[in-house]
Amino acid sequence: MNLSNLFKIALRAISNNKLRSFLTMLGIIIGVASVIAMLAIGQGSKKSIQEQISEMGSNMIMVHPGNNDRMRGGGARMNASEMQTLKNADYEDIANKCTHYVAYVSPTVSGSGQMIYGNNNYPTSVTGVSLDYLEIRKLTISKGDMFTEQDIASSAKVCVIGKTIVDNLFPDQEEPVGKVVRFGKVPFTVVGVLTAKGYNSMGQDQDAVVLAPYTTIQKRVSNITYLNSIYASAKSEDLTSKAIEEISEVLRTNHKIREGAEDDFSVRSQEELSSMMTSTTDMMTILLACIAGISLVVGGIGIMNIMYVSVTERTREIGLRMSVGARGIDILSQFLIEAILISVTGGLIGVVVGVGASYALQLALGWPIYIQPYSVLLSFLVCTLTGVFFGWYPAKRASELDPIEAIRYE
Numbered sequence: 001m002n003l004s005n006l007f008k009i010a011l012r013a014i015s016n017n018k019l020r021s022f023l024t025m026l027g028i029i030i031g032v033a034s035v036i037a038m039l040a041i042g043q044g045s046k047k048s049i050q051e052q053i054s055e056m057g058s059n060m061i062m063v064h065p066g067n068n069d070r071m072r073g074g075g076a077r078m079n080a081s082e083m084q085t086l087k088n089a090d091y092e093d094i095a096n097k098c099t100h101y102v103a104y105v106s107p108t109v110s111g112s113g114q115m116i117y118g119n120n121n122y123p124t125s126v127t128g129v130s131l132d133y134l135e136i137r138k139l140t141i142s143k144g145d146m147f148t149e150q151d152i153a154s155s156a157k158v159c160v161i162g163k164t165i166v167d168n169l170f171p172d173q174e175e176p177v178g179k180v181v182r183f184g185k186v187p188f189t190v191v192g193v194l195t196a197k198g199y200n201s202m203g204q205d206q207d208a209v210v211l212a213p214y215t216t217i218q219k220r221v222s223n224i225t226y227l228n229s230i231y232a233s234a235k236s237e238d239l240t241s242k243a244i245e246e247i248s249e250v251l252r253t254n255h256k257i258r259e260g261a262e263d264d265f266s267v268r269s270q271e272e273l274s275s276m277m278t279s280t281t282d283m284m285t286i287l288l289a290c291i292a293g294i295s296l297v298v299g300g301i302g303i304m305n306i307m308y309v310s311v312t313e314r315t316r317e318i319g320l321r322m323s324v325g326a327r328g329i330d331i332l333s334q335f336l337i338e339a340i341l342i343s344v345t346g347g348l349i350g351v352v353v354g355v356g357a358s359y360a361l362q363l364a365l366g367w368p369i370y371i372q373p374y375s376v377l378l379s380f381l382v383c384t385l386t387g388v389f390f391g392w393y394p395a396k397r398a399s400e401l402d403p404i405e406a407i408r409y410e
Helices: 003-016 018-057 068-072 088-097 149-153 163-169 214-222 237-254 270-313 315-323 328-365 373-399 403-408
Strands: 060-065 102-117 120-129 141-144 158-161 180-183 186-194 210-213 229-234 265-269
Touching: 003 018, 003 328, 018 270, 018 328, 018 373, 060 237, 088 102, 088 229, 088 237, 102 163, 102 214, 102 237, 120 163, 120 214, 149 214, 158 163, 158 180, 163 186, 186 210, 210 214, 229 237, 237 265, 270 328, 270 373, 328 373
Parallel strands: 120 210, 158 186
Antiparallel strands: 060 229, 060 265, 102 120, 102 180, 102 229, 141 186, 158 210, 180 186
């Protein structure tokens, strides 16, 4: 019996039981659609995080006080003195001495409280920085100007605010530049407004920001002499590791740390953060795909079940075919083709449903998605193999029936 006849017989058998065949396909459809949608969400989240990190500056370096490795290793919590190891002199030395690989450097000092203008207020934090902070964090000014070096030297009470602060303090579309706002009891003159950036992939509002000269925050808001952190930017992404070494060497010299002794500071790059976030999203994507893949197994079991029913119902037909010359391989091929047709058709419908569901989630919920061709191909390949795997045993059983016993079957 040639292959075209076997296909015709398989198609006829499926069309004679349309509802049953569709219900059998349903497990495959749900499985394939789930795998595609879950992988699209996982890959979309990964891509979104990478883009957000890139926007913040892929060559950005963060210096924090204390040794974070000891804390992650289960060591004792650092005391207050260990959190005050970064000084203004450290920032100045990094800016003056780390010129080979470091392009920009800025200290950061922050304080939390209420930003007030008239009858409006908004809970936020104000961050003290230098002029290089804009370059490091890829920020731009949309209105007004950035404060100046003279403002930093004189600890001037001036600030630059983000769009969220503008919307909450100036709801009547009043021009914010030139207005005096209060942070707690300290008045600040708004000299500029930052260009809006929206929310990042971790749900943080990047526009709820207030920037001021770091000397102002140290003296007039927090009343401290140390820095909360130092941000820097390597001249290129390839030079990030060399820039970290350069910064670490200056800090170890400043802090008089002997060779082999533990640092009282930690230096991290965006590359490390990117790697950590990528590995986390990859793990979540694999987990989601495995959960969705269970539907494919359930769909395969459904195919096996329906093929067993089909073999039982058509036992006499099988006996008649074999009695007129059909070989065991022909019977095996007939039922195997039927199982593959069901799984492949279900797979094609599942691909359409999965892609459609992915875009529907993006439109309805705003979730980032990214459909990679390999996920569609993999899902389709798996559903085909599922049809072969779960359809083979019932087909094999049908091919091994005794023709005489099959004809007698009631």
